[in-house]
Amino acid sequence: MSKIVLDASAILAYLLDETGAEAVAPILEAGEGIVSSVNYAEVVSKLTDYQMPLAAIQMALDDLDLDIITFDVQQAVVTGELRAVSKPFGLSLGDRACLALSYVLQLPVLTADHNWTLVPGSGDVRVIR
Numbered sequence: 157m158s159k160i161v162l163d164a165s166a167i168l169a170y171l172l173d174e175t176g177a178e179a180v181a182p183i184l185e186a187g188e189g190i191v192s193s194v195n196y197a198e199v200v201s202k203l204t205d206y207q208m209p210l211a212a213i214q215m216a217l218d219d220l221d222l223d224i225i226t227f228d229v230q231q232a233v234v235t236g237e238l239r240a241v242s243k244p245f246g247l248s249l250g251d252r253a254c255l256a257l258s259y260v261l262q263l264p265v266l267t268a269d270h271n272w273t274l275v276p277g278s279g280d281v282r283v284i285r
Contacts, residue, residue, distance in 0.1 A: 158188065158263075159188050159189075159190050159223070159261075159263055160183055160188055160189065160190065160263060160264050160265065160266055160282075161190045161191070161192075161254060161257050161258040161261065161263050161264070161265040161266070162180070162183070162189045162190065162191050162195070162222070162254075162265075162266050163195060163251070163254045163265060163266060163267035163268070163269065164191075164195040164196075164198035164199045164202065164250060164254070165267050165268035165269055165284075166179075166180045166266045166267055166268060166284055167180070167189075167191065167195070167199050167220070167222075168199060168202055168203075169268055169284060169285070170184060170220075171199075171203070171216055172206075175284075175285045176268055176284030176285035177284075179266070179282075179284040179285075180266065180284060183266065184220050184221065184222070187221040189220065189221070189222045189223065190222065190223045190225060190257070190261065190263065191222050191223070191224055191225070191254075192224075192225055192227055192231065192253050192254055192256075192257045193224055193225065193226050193227050194227045194249070194250055194253040194254070195250055195253065195254050196217070196222075196224050198250045199217065200213055200217070203216070225257055225261075227253060230260055231253060231256045231257055231260055232256075234255075234256035234259050234260060235249065235252045235253050235255075235256040238252040238255055238256060238275070239252065241275055241276050241277065242255075242275045242278075245271040245272075245274050245275055246271060247269075247271065247272065247275065251267075251269065251272065254267070255272065255275070255278055255279070255281075258279055258280070258281075259279055263280075264279070264280035264281070264282055265279065265280065265281055265282065266282050266283075266284060267281065267282070267283060267284070268283065268284050268285055269283070270283050
């Protein structure tokens with residue numbers, strides 16, 4: 157198995173045992189998951205919304221063996237460039253940051269959001285459900 161960029165929605169599906177978790181599990185179990193620091197923040201935010209204590213969030217995320225990639229200038233530029241082509245499909249800043257990391261690293265990306273597959277030039281987008 158090779159590295160793959162994970163969207164927050166994919167990580168959350170795994171952590172919350174939602175539909176699609178079975179597609180994410182082998183990636184995480186093999187230590188092949190990569191996540192942008194932006195999407196990592198999204199996961200923390202969503203788990204906080206679910207009233208999960210911060211210590212439990214940190215423990216759950218530490219157990220995932222993810223490569224967390226700091227959001228840098230190159231990713232920021234690509235994220236900004238994606239705005240025009242992705243706006244009709246409703247992609248958020250976090251969505252675009254995830255796609256940008258995938259583009260910069262030339263790796264596939266795993267998400268729960270079907271709209272990503274509609275974005276021109278979005279690359280190898282794999283949908284978990």
